[in-house]
Amino acid sequence: MKKSVLFFILFPLFMVAQSNFETAEKLFETGKYAQAVPLFESVLKTNPNDLKALECLGDIAGKQKQWDKALGYYNKLKKVKPNEADYHYKCGGVMGMKAKEVNKFKALGMIGDIRSSFEKAITLEPKHIDARWALIELNLQLPGIVGGSQSKAIQYSNELLKISPVDGYLSRGHIEEYFDRYSAAEIQYKKAHEIGNSKVTFQKLYQLYLKKLNNPKKAQELKVQFEKN
Numbered sequence: 001m002k003k004s005v006l007f008f009i010l011f012p013l014f015m016v017a018q019s020n021f022e023t024a025e026k027l028f029e030t031g032k033y034a035q036a037v038p039l040f041e042s043v044l045k046t047n048p049n050d051l052k053a054l055e056c057l058g059d060i061a062g063k064q065k066q067w068d069k070a071l072g073y074y075n076k077l078k079k080v081k082p083n084e085a086d087y088h089y090k091c092g093g094v095m096g097m098k099a100k101e102v103n104k105f106k107a108l109g110m111i112g113d114i115r116s117s118f119e120k121a122i123t124l125e126p127k128h129i130d131a132r133w134a135l136i137e138l139n140l141q142l143p144g145i146v147g148g149s150q151s152k153a154i155q156y157s158n159e160l161l162k163i164s165p166v167d168g169y170l171s172r173g174h175i176e177e178y179f180d181r182y183s184a185a186e187i188q189y190k191k192a193h194e195i196g197n198s199k200v201t202f203q204k205l206y207q208l209y210l211k212k213l214n215n216p217k218k219a220q221e222l223k224v225q226f227e228k229n
Helices: 002-029 031-045 053-064 067-080 085-099 104-124 129-140 150-163 165-178 181-197 199-212 214-226
Strands: none
Touching: 002 085, 002 129, 002 181, 053 067, 053 085, 053 165, 067 085, 085 104, 085 129, 104 129, 129 150, 129 165, 150 165, 165 199, 181 199, 199 214
């Protein structure tokens, strides 16, 4: 009898929470974050460990550049589900963005945690593409004295090549472009475009021709061919 009474008390609350979540999710998907936040927060009042609500709130905070708030949600996600690679990846990403806005001394102290978050994501999910891209960028932008390394960036690019050839060639092209080796970057971007033939691969090669190689003729030929296909 007591169980039946409890069911009838809790069931309406569950239905309201479910309805709030569905509405919040639709608002989130259409970019209406200000309206989605209170609904996701109401879901957490019923279920404080709702993974999707926590993740969406973290994502919204990140989009609004509220780094500490986003990190709070992602850290809670890691506690609830410590073996989920994406939560570690997102923590590393938010910390990386925060590091760009704090003073250099504080940013230096964050590098280890940023790197280990991305590495943890790869440990948990060996084929994690985004974490490798993040580590490539980290190794390119950091000075060698604090852990930056072109060879490490290339290592992660080579790993991407095995997992996703398009990402592998794009990332290697990015590395070559970063160091102003534009002809080498062209070779890599062309390989990526031959495989992917996507808007992303087109844009990378097109912008390289237009802005770095100063070759508008090649850029236009590429554009005509891409639009034709």
